[in-house]
Amino acid sequence: MRFNALKILTEGLTGNKGWGPHWRDPDPKPAYDIVIIGGGGHGLATAFYLAQQHGLTNVAVLEKGYLGGGNMGRNTTIVRANYYLPGNSEFYSHSLKLWERMESDLNYNVMHSQRGLINLFHSDGQRDAAVRRGNAMINQGDDAILLGRDELRKMLPYLDHDTGRFPIHGGLYHPRGGTARHDAVAWGFARGASDRGIDLIQNCEVTGIDVEGGRVTGVQTSRGQIRARKVAIVTAGRSGQVAAMAGLRLPIESHILQAFVTEGLKPVIDNVVTFGMGHFYISQSDKGGLVFGGDLDFYPSYAQRGNLPTVEHVMEAGMTLMPMLSRAKVLRSWGGIMDMTPDGSPIIDKAPIDGLYLDCGWCYGGFKAVPGSGFALAHLLATDRPHDSATGFRLDRFTTGRGLMDEEGTGAQHNLH
Amino acid sequence: MRLTCPHCGTRDLREFTYGGAALERPTGDWGPAWDAYVHLRENPAGASFEWWQHDVCATWLKVDRDTRTHVISQVTEARA
Ligand SMILES: Cc1cc2nc3c(=O)[nH]c(=O)nc-3n(C[C@H](O)[C@H](O)[C@H](O)COP(=O)(O)OP(=O)(O)OC[C@H]3O[C@@H](n4cnc5c(N)ncnc54)[C@H](O)[C@@H]3O)c2cc1C
Ligand SMILES: [Zn+2]
Numbered sequence: 370m371r372f373n374a375l376k377i378l379t380e381g382l383t384g385n386k387g388w389g390p391h392w393r394d395p396d397p398k399p400a401y402d403i404v405i406i407g408g409g410g411h412g413l414a415t416a417f418y419l420a421q422q423h424g425l426t427n428v429a430v431l432e433k434g435y436l437g438g439g440n441m442g443r444n445t446t447i448v449r450a451n452y453y454l455p456g457n458s459e460f461y462s463h464s465l466k467l468w469e470r471m472e473s474d475l476n477y478n479v480m481h482s483q484r485g486l487i488n489l490f491h492s493d494g495q496r497d498a499a500v501r502r503g504n505a506m507i508n509q510g511d512d513a514i515l516l517g518r519d520e521l522r523k524m525l526p527y528l529d530h531d532t533g534r535f536p537i538h539g540g541l542y543h544p545r546g547g548t549a550r551h552d553a554v555a556w557g558f559a560r561g562a563s564d565r566g567i568d569l570i571q572n573c574e575v576t577g578i579d580v581e582g583g584r585v586t587g588v589q590t591s592r593g594q595i596r597a598r599k600v601a602i603v604t605a606g607r608s609g610q611v612a613a614m615a616g617l618r619l620p621i622e623s624h625i626l627q628a629f630v631t632e633g634l635k636p637v638i639d640n641v642v643t644f645g646m647g648h649f650y651i652s653q654s655d656k657g658g659l660v661f662g663g664d665l666d667f668y669p670s671y672a673q674r675g676n677l678p679t680v681e682h683v684m685e686a687g688m689t690l691m692p693m694l695s696r697a698k699v700l701r702s703w704g705g706i707m708d709m710t711p712d713g714s715p716i717i718d719k720a721p722i723d724g725l726y727l728d729c730g731w732c733y734g735g736f737k738a739v740p741g742s743g744f745a746l747a748h749l750l751a752t753d754r755p756h757d758s759a760t761g762f763r764l765d766r767f768t769t770g771r772g773l774m775d776e777e778g779t780g781a782q783h784n785l786h
Numbered sequence: 787m788r789l790t791c792p793h794c795g796t797r798d799l800r801e802f803t804y805g806g807a808a809l810e811r812p813t814g815d816w817g818p819a820w821d822a823y824v825h826l827r828e829n830p831a832g833a834s835f836e837w838w839q840h841d842v843c844a845t846w847l848k849v850d851r852d853t854r855t856h857v858i859s860q861v862t863e864a865r866a
Contacts, residue, residue, distance in 0.1 A: 609827065618828065621827060668851075672854055
């Protein structure tokens with residue numbers, strides 16, 4: 370289904386009865402060349418790029434619920450390319466470039482808004498770290514501007530710049546950072562994949578992975594057996610459990626991350642602001658809601674809801690930074706299951722079973738990675754070689770210790786990234 | 787979530803720190819067993835055995851907790 374101005378106008382005048390579904394709703398075929406498990410952002414983007422970049426369309430995406438109903442519909446939609454370490458740097462840089470052409474690639478309005486992202490710093494040491502990160506971003510070909518105290522005060526006058534504990538010394542400004550409409554990204558990739566002939570199969574839970582003689586032959590699902598030459602596990606927080614169906618244990622622990630939104634307000638926060646010292650970040654949605662969050666709850670969980678100490682912590686940090694927030698009413702809070710790795714960086718690699726592929730470990734940063742990950746996994750599935758932007762995301766880096774990408778230097782503990 | 791410390795009684799989650807999955811610590815030099823211990827996880831959706839520390843009395847605890855519901859069925863002292 371397509372949109373145009375005339376159609377929107379006529380539909381608006383005639384009760385919006387003429388809109389059809391965005392994608393086909395096929396029954397699963399008995400066999401495909403490639404089966405993608407998981408219809409979140411990464412699974413759908415992989416499907417789209419398999420068709421668009423490689424002409425492969427004998428492909429199915431199997432989703433146990435509805436498309437985009439997992440973390441894809443639960444994140445705070447921040448898109449950025451401000452990584453420091455080789456491996457991550459080039460990947461997120463490539464992903465941001467794909468974001469910048471996504472709307473024309475998909476012919477779909479994903480409301481990508483490069484409103485700029487600012488990471489605050491509060492000491493000389495943190496300023497040095499921000500300079501270093503900014504230089505790494507510039508070396509990667511991306512954009513970074515160091516803002517001093519006065520420039521920042523002009524740009525974000527609503528912050529409490531002189532808090533006793535964390536006075537604000539400045540910020541690292543990433544103008545191409547921003548937000549997008551998460552659901553629209555899922556829908557746009559889904560429509561693009563479906564139009565090109567890929568089957569998106571909802572309400573189809575994978576319950577087993579068939580392996581014969583060390584090779585994948587297909588999957589068992591709630592809608593019957595489906596044979597496949599290649600199977601990709603793209604199930605975010607559920608990666609460990611799906612991999613276990615093939616007898617694998619992954620370097621992943623699933624943790625809960627919460628987020629919050631207030632009632633709709635007039636425009637007040639123009640950018641994305643992150644307050645690392647307080648574990649708090651915020652932006653304003655196009656509908657006017659202040660969307661904000663903080664850190665993990667720090668214990669493993671599949672509950673999709675967290676506990677009150679984290680809620681309290683996030684609210685306190687927010688009000689420390691922006692006292693005006695105390696007037697806003699929080700409408701909703703929710704949680705999502707994060708696939709945390711021991712170094713905080715993802716995995717896009719072949720599994721130790723022929724024909725089985727992994728795309729997981731996105732921790733709490735996988736929304737911005739959606740196009741980059743889909744592009745790289747599609748390349749790996751089509752050619753059996755990693756894409757240039759994703760050569761660092763190897764599964765064996767934990768075993769060998771080579772090429773670990775621990776951006777924050779917190780060590781091998783899954784919940785500390 | 788509230789945990790019951792064997793010394794201090796039932797206390798709020800704020801007083802506790804999660805310390806990782808309660809796995810058997812291997813002996814000997816670095817090898818596959820150590821790799822698995824440091825990196826790989828069962829990551830269960832359901833009963834999960836975990837280390838937690840009660841920050842107030844510094845006791846390490848072994849906790850049996852359901853990761854789907856956050857219900858805690860047992861807390862014992864880690865060294866016991
Ligand atoms: C509160 C919160 C805030 C976040 N904020 C940001 C942010 O600001 N910026 C950012 O970059 N990232 C953010 N993230 C992270 C980002 O949302 C995730 O990393 C990313 O969405 C994960 O990839 P996905 O979209 O493919 O996952 P999902 O949407 O979770 O997709 C996985 C899919 O697999 C399906 N599945 C699981 N098991 C099976 C099975 N057995 N059979 C079939 N299907 C199965 C699930 O139903 C699900 O639909 C945030 C996450 C949360 C929870
Ligand atoms: Zn105690």
